[in-house]
Amino acid sequence: MADQLEPETLLREISDLEGRIGELRQAANMPEPDLRATLDAALVELELALTALRTMGADQNAVTGSSAAADAERRVLRTVFQDAPVPLFLLDRDASVRRVNRQAAALLGTSPGYVSGKQFIAFCDLPTRAALRSQLAEVVRTGRRKRADVRFLGRERPVEAAVTMARVWIRGEADPMVIAAAGPTAKSKKKAEASPAKSGAKGETATPATARGASRRTEQATAPETRDDEAMAAIVHRMDVLATASELLLDDPVFNETVAMRRCARLLTSEMADWVFIDILEGGSGGGNGRGAELRRMVVMGPDNGDDTGAIARSLEELPPGPDTLPHTVHTTRQSALRPHVESIDVLGVCADGQPACGKIGATSVLCVPIDDGTTSIGAITLAGSGEQGPFDLLDLGVVQRLGRYLALVIRAARIFRRRAEVAESLQSSLLPRHLPSIPGLELAGSYLAATHGVEVGGDFYDVFPTSDGGWGMVLGDVCGKGEEAAAVTATARHGFRLLSRWQPGPAEVLSMVNDVLLDEDRFVTAVTAHLKIAGDRVNIRLGSAGHPPAIVLRADGVIRAAPAGGVPLGLFEDFEAGLNDVELAPGDTLVLYSDGILEACDIARRQFGQEKLMESLAAHATAPVPEMLRAVEDTLRDFCDDDLRDDVSILAVRVLPPPSN
Structure with a gap:
């Protein structure tokens, strides 16, 4: 091509170039195109267009000639770059994208405006970035054309491509730029020939859908x-x-x-x-x-x-x-x-x-x-x-x-x-004894499990304390409801039993006096109390019940019985009468008091744990120390209800120890 081209000659060259590019586009859209040859031909045409741009009359001062040259330049850029049948990227020397054509934007599944201004390597997978940046720098420095296999991060999935990079000088730019043209790799071309595209416009290869799911992608044609x-x-x-x-x-x-x-x-x-x-x-x-x-x-x-x-x-x-x-x-x-x-x-x-x-x-x-x-x-x-x-x-x-x-x-x-x-736990702990007393000849243990539903403080309480006649008192109770108001009633009931037992050792009298105290409250309380009197190697117990589940007596020989229950809850009626019963414990015998939370705990089928299952669990661990026996009952209960406790659970037990041997 001559060093200088007249505007008429340049326009004719552009017209011929447009025709050849149209033929290349048609060749690229054939059912089995030779895309590698098409890419090489497109690069040749690009070089010719750049030569034409360099020879455009920079020294043409005529207005008509300058206008024609400017129009011709715009037509060359539009024809060669935007309408090229292959993806083209115009890069600055620092590898940032100056411009892309429609084919390049389609390759990435985005708009040309989104790509412009970003680093070219940002659209490539991580393993190829460092090498690609070095190759781009070499192209700028030496002017030698380079070719690299790249995985572009397309919108649908990564796209394998062979990228050819060439240095170009564009009029008005102080630094060289790089044209990167993308085409299929030899590997992808063979794969395409072995498995032709199923359905796509103009012979395009089908691409996967964008929906994410369990398989993260659904293989579909994107017609x-x-x-x-x-x-x-x-x-x-x-x-x-x-x-x-x-x-x-x-x-x-x-x-x-x-x-x-x-x-x-x-x-x-x-x-x-x-x-x-x-x-x-x-x-x-x-x-x-x-x-x-x-x-x-x-x-x-x-x-x-x-x-x-x-x-x-x-x-x-x-x-x-x-x-x-x-x-x-x-x-x-x-x-x-x-x-x-x-x-x-x-x-x-x-x-x-x-x-x-x-x-x-x-x-x-x-x-x-x-x-x-x-x-x-x-x-x-x-x-x-x-x-x-x-x-x-x-x-x-x-x-x-x-x-x-x-x-x-x-x-x-x-x-x-x-x-x-945390507040409820702190309040609840204040309603239970920190430590049970140590009583010679007796083994004591208590257990408390908070409900797993809700965070309000529960109404269960228990305590062990000395009585006025030198014996010991035990009490376990349950206040109706939960929350701060129930906690106040719980504190009143627990400390009432402890205080009144210093003057009234009998369970009947203590229960009656606590009932009088609770009549002004809005909540009722069920309770079971025991007065223990040690007599040699045996313990005589006077039980008092106020509408509470019956105490259980576990004998050393394995016999297990529920003591008679009775009475009405405290705080309901002025005319109160407790249920009373006497029990004698021999060495190895155990008395167990408990709340109704353990009986009403349900499994997934809504079957209740019940008294019978409680007695079976106690009997199965009767030979274990009292603390271990209660832990075993807790484990059995948790397994039964899958740790889904709807109410608090309290257990208090005392065992008569065998006399020490000589």
């Missing part, structure tokens, strides 16, 4: 008529994820914070991401957005790939979400962040071994949302993907944002629940 169905399937799947999350997070009556976070991470790794990180503000409910506190990594969950994944997860658990990381920024600003194509692989921090977290897990796409309850942020959820299922998009971000809100509300409820439970 135009199916795209609406695929979009609807993706939306429905995201709705399913949110519905499942709601069920998992709310299906926990105690709102356990750790359980909620792990359930959330497990759901996200199975449905949306390869790796999930959950970071929570340490020490507090989230007030002040981290003022005086730091984010702490609570959960790291990745693919179930054996020991390697476990080792990586452990190193990431030890990596704090510091101020220079994306989770920390998202938490402090309360603004979500979406990085469909990660450019800086240290965005999640650098591990102790010096390797960036993204590089360690192969993350090329990241999104992060605050765990925000609407008032404050208490942490962040981060999702990382390798690009095998395509980059994260705005719909993914919306789903995880909503999930972050759900998790924040559950954590806030869990912390309120925990504080109330």
Whole structure:
């Protein structure tokens, strides 16, 4: 081509070029195209177009000529670059994308505007990035053409491509630029020849759908008529994820914070991401957005790939979400962040071994949302993907944002629940003796199990105390209801029994006086009390009952009986009469008092534990020391009801020890 071209000649050359490019496009769309040859021809045409641009009359001062040259330049750029039948990237010398054509944008499954300005290597998988950057630098430095096999991170899935890079000088630019043209690899070409595309417009190869599910991708053709169905399937799947999350997070009556976070991470790794990180503000409910506190990594969950994944997860658990990381920024600003194509692989921090977290897990796409309850942020959820299922998009971000809100509300409820439970536990402990007294010749043990439903303080109590006649008193009772009001009645009843027994040793009198005290209360109390009088190696017991389940006597020879019950609950009627009974315990005999919570505990079929099963459990462990016997009953009860106790359970037992041998 001449050093200078007249405008008319240049226009003719452009017209011929347009015709040849049209033929190349037709060749690329044939059923079995030779895409490698088409790519090489397109690059030749590109070189010719660049030569034409260089020879355009820079020194043509005529207005008509300059206008014609400018029009011709625009036509060359539009024809060669935008309408080329192969994906083309125009790169600055620092490998940032200046411009892409429609074919390149379609290859990545995005818009040309999104690609422009980003690093070219950000659209390639991690293993090829370093080598590709070096090859780009060599092309700029030496001008020699380079070819590399690349896995582009397409919207649907990674795309294997052979990229040819060539240096170009464009008029008006101070530095050289790089044209990168993408075509099929030899491997993918052979695969395509062996397995022709099923259905696609103009011979295009079918691509997978975008819906995420249990298999993370559904293999379908993406013909135009199916795209609406695929979009609807993706939306429905995201709705399913949110519905499942709601069920998992709310299906926990105690709102356990750790359980909620792990359930959330497990759901996200199975449905949306390869790796999930959950970071929570340490020490507090989230007030002040981290003022005086730091984010702490609570959960790291990745693919179930054996020991390697476990080792990586452990190193990431030890990596704090510091101020220079994306989770920390998202938490402090309360603004979500979406990085469909990660450019800086240290965005999640650098591990102790010096390797960036993204590089360690192969993350090329990241999104992060605050765990925000609407008032404050208490942490962040981060999702990382390798690009095998395509980059994260705005719909993914919306789903995880909503999930972050759900998790924040559950954590806030869990912390309120925990504080109330601590208060209830402290109050409950004040209603039970810290230690039972040591009585010569007797072995004592008590047990208390709080209900697993609700956090209000229960109404059970028991106590052992000396009586006015030198004996010992035992009492076990249950106040109707729960909460602070029930706790006040519980304290009144327990201390009433202890105090009145110093003046009235008999159970009948003590029960009657406690009844008088409780008449002004709004709650009734059931109770069983025992007055113990030691006589040599035996113990005489006077039992008094006020509407309470009967005491159980376990003999040393294995015989087990329930003592007669009777009486009415305390605090209901002025005319009170207790149920009374006398029992004598010989060495090895045991007396057991208990609350109705153990009898009314149910299994999954709503069958009650009942008195018979209680007696069987006691008999099965009759030879064990009293504390071990009560623990065995607890274990049997927990197994029976699957640790689902709807009411508090109290047990108090005393055994007569055999006399010491000489």
